[in-house]
Amino acid sequence: MNRPHEEQLSLLPDNTALKQQRLPAYRLQLSASKVLSGFFVTGAFCLGMGIILLLSAKSIKEIEINYTNTCASCAKLRENAVNFDKECSCSIPFYLPEIMQGNVYMYYKLYGFHQNLYHYILSRSNIQLMGRNIKDVEICGSFQRTSNGTPICPCGAIANSMFNDTITLLYNLNSSMYIKVPMLSRGITWWTDKYVKFQNPKSIDLPTAFEGTAKPPFWHKPIYELGKDDPENNGFINEDFIVWMRTAAFPTFKKLYRRLHRIQYFTEGLPAGNYSLNIAYNFPVTRFQGEKSVVLSTLTWSGGSSLFLGLVYTVTGAVTWLASFSMMAIHLMLAKRKMFFPNYKVKL
Incomplete structure (x- = not known):
């Protein structure tokens, strides 16, 4: 049956320039000179940026101290330990040949630790970490509850495997005296992680808030004692915990541990001289044939010492040219x- 004339008209697009395709159009006319100019400018920009980024990365001062074998006795004790509360410490002296000027950052670096496994990445409860329901552990997969059914807080494989070595840096002020280098444990996380993605449950105090939960099996202390001396750095908002929970993309990675507090002898940075690392060894790596290091590094406007971005720009510029x-x-x-041949035509 034919539709009424008015109904047929209602099905038509509006009589506008957009819907009737009457908008003004411009056909780009590309000449050889314009195309070549665009390629040359793009190549020059990429080459220039690549050289600047490479020089910036080369100007960074960095020193890495691998303590996997140095603390081998502690590693053996930790691997075979039944009582995980028993600590083992080792000391590693090293020499800094020149001053590390400006802000200095301390990282821990792990080799062969795969944080990029699919089930490992999913093994966490974001609702729990935001303090909304600390007993919501069903989504964590592994390490949900203890043998008696008590919810683990924080649950999941990521939290359970948290890096827990304690690293202290000492400076040899003179031949007989070492002083502790002041390091800050605050200001090492992303702002969105600290104030949006991780929040403590609302309560009078943290021990009360976490009642009815248990610590992860590999932890030495519960979540509310991670930074008990600093209420703004305790519980789920402890910055060491937040840094660890942001998983790494590659099996070899480093994560920010501390930053230099530039006071007293260290206002200009880390002076050249003799230093020592005192490490309370808790995090085992020999089970997965991994290694551990401490990295001291400065930063520039372009970031860390990685040459990858500079090389990408340089190669792109060279290929474009x-x-x-x-x-x-x-x-x-x-x-x-x-x-010479006016009638010559290119055959495609």
Whole structure:
């Protein structure tokens, strides 16, 4: 049956320039000179940025101290330990040949630890970590509850495997006296993690808030004692915990542990001289044939000491320029041929 004329008209698009495709159009006319200029400018920009980023990364001062074998006796004790509360410490002296000027950051670096496994990444409860329901552990997969059914807080494989070595840096002020280098444990996380993604449950005090939960099996102390001396750095908002919970993409990675507090002898940075690392060894790595290091590094406006971004820009610029010269040679060759053979046509 035919529809009424009015109903047929209602099905038509509106009589507007957009819907009737009457908008003004511009057809880009590309000439050889415009294309070649664009390629040359892009190549120059990429090469320039690459050289700047490489020079910036090369200006960073960094020292790495691997303590896997140095603390081998502690590693053996930790692997075979039945009582995990028993601590083992080791001391590693090292020499800093030149001053590390400006802000200095301390990282721990792990080799061969795969935080990028699919089930490992999912093994956490974001609702629990935001303090909304600390007993919501069903989504964590592994390490949900203890053998008697008590919810684990924080639950999941990521939290259970948290790096828990304690690293202290000492400076040899003179031949007989070492002083502790002041390091800050605050200001090492992303702002969104600290104030949005991680929140403590609302309560009078943290021990009361976490009643009815148990600590992860590999932890030495419960969540509300991670930073009990600093209420703004305790519980779920402890910055060491937050840094660990942001999983790494590769099996070899480093994570920020401390930053230098520039006071007293360290206002300019870390002076050259003799230092010592005192490490309370708790985090085992020999089970997965891994290694551990401490990294001291400065930063620049472009970030850390990685050369990857600079190399990408440099290679991209070089390839773009190579393509530019190739296209220019082909264009000149065809222009020359057309000059001598006006009727010559390129066969495609």
